[in-house]
Amino acid sequence: MTSYGLLVFDDAEELDFVGPWEVFTASTMVIGADGDHHVSMVAERNEPVRCAKGMAVIPHHTLDDHPAYDVVLVPGGMGTRTEVNNERVLDWLTRVALTATWMTSVCTGSLLLVASGVAAGKRVATHWGFEDTLDARDDCTVVRNARWVRDGSVVSSQGVSAGIDMALWLIGEIHGPAHARTVQRYLQYDPAPPYQADV
Amino acid sequence: MTSYGLLVFDDAEELDFVGPWEVFTASTMVIGADGDHHVSMVAERNEPVRCAKGMAVIPHHTLDDHPAYDVVLVPGGMGTRTEVNNERVLDWLTRVALTATWMTSVCTGSLLLVASGVAAGKRVATHWGFEDTLDARDDCTVVRNARWVRDGSVVSSQGVSAGIDMALWLIGEIHGPAHARTVQRYLQYDPAPPYQADV
Numbered sequence: 001m002t003s004y005g006l007l008v009f010d011d012a013e014e015l016d017f018v019g020p021w022e023v024f025t026a027s028t029m030v031i032g033a034d035g036d037h038h039v040s041m042v043a044e045r046n047e048p049v050r051c052a053k054g055m056a057v058i059p060h061h062t063l064d065d066h067p068a069y070d071v072v073l074v075p076g077g078m079g080t081r082t083e084v085n086n087e088r089v090l091d092w093l094t095r096v097a098l099t100a101t102w103m104t105s106v107c108t109g110s111l112l113l114v115a116s117g118v119a120a121g122k123r124v125a126t127h128w129g130f131e132d133t134l135d136a137r138d139d140c141t142v143v144r145n146a147r148w149v150r151d152g153s154v155v156s157s158q159g160v161s162a163g164i165d166m167a168l169w170l171i172g173e174i175h176g177p178a179h180a181r182t183v184q185r186y187l188q189y190d191p192a193p194p195y196q197a198d199v
Numbered sequence: 200m201t202s203y204g205l206l207v208f209d210d211a212e213e214l215d216f217v218g219p220w221e222v223f224t225a226s227t228m229v230i231g232a233d234g235d236h237h238v239s240m241v242a243e244r245n246e247p248v249r250c251a252k253g254m255a256v257i258p259h260h261t262l263d264d265h266p267a268y269d270v271v272l273v274p275g276g277m278g279t280r281t282e283v284n285n286e287r288v289l290d291w292l293t294r295v296a297l298t299a300t301w302m303t304s305v306c307t308g309s310l311l312l313v314a315s316g317v318a319a320g321k322r323v324a325t326h327w328g329f330e331d332t333l334d335a336r337d338d339c340t341v342v343r344n345a346r347w348v349r350d351g352s353v354v355s356s357q358g359v360s361a362g363i364d365m366a367l368w369l370i371g372e373i374h375g376p377a378h379a380r381t382v383q384r385y386l387q388y389d390p391a392p393p394y395q396a397d398v
Binding site: 013014015018019021022025026029039040041048053054055056057058060107127128147158159160161162164165168169172177180181184185186187188189190191192193194195196 | 212213214217218220221224225228238239240247252253254255256257259306326327346357358359360361363364367368371376379380383384385386387388389390391392393394395
């Protein structure tokens, strides 16, 4: 059974990780795994995390004590500008990347994958409003106009809602298209945005 | 400023309320309201809620002590089958509906709006897998093949991810299409499902 670890930190953007959380946990449910401990949230400390828009979540594990993860997901949100200077988090990303099959990010979460070295030199996606900033680092190549980007074992998506699309793609890679379609149907993911994006 | 109250309860489905949460809080941010207390999660008790797939959230308010809400949102999830017999929750829905402008639901949350009487006799949407069950109640009319349904002040959406579309529509009704487009762009909500739904 694939195990998924979603990093959470103060000011992480809520939908960035709850979108993929829903996809990964639904995937686990569809497969029929016992319990739900195959998908967990991991944080630096064993205390509630206050997300970017005010939601408070209680992480399941800490960076020092968690199951082995096959898939790691890093959300974005304003908190990434703080965590990019947090050596404990960056070191953890480097460490788990040694054994994880997939290292993934949503929105500005790609900043942490790049800064930790996990995505250094790789092609990455990020939120449209952060593309220029990330591109200015010179230690990655920002791909624009792609909903998500895979470069080796690193998969990064554009902003906020893009994590849902990326997560569905990922479970399709891991468990096959038929499985991904079943999960997509469980989520009733037939998006019908009521407005055209103001691009 | 519009105030939003999202009901949470044990075994509520995570994305059902976090999708609209992201839309409503982004709307509040774009408008430039002070702080983020205009959108809150409300639960029966002042203790962590354990959601359907294992996420633990800490509610901001209780049913007995919360700000006046203009918009109330009821998520779905297996927990609705328990809450449908919870008189405290049903009574609360009836009470807040007296002053709220909009009463909304996602997925099987419509069961609670119907059972409380708030949506009794109205046209409602729900998750595709629950349509027959809800239709069998005979105190509502289930609309199939519509992503979300408005009947007076009640707006209900189909399963899980459909709450995002409904919430964007709702802020467009409240604050206008230009505002909704700005929020949609902030969320980078240009969905690109990697698979066709297995319908």
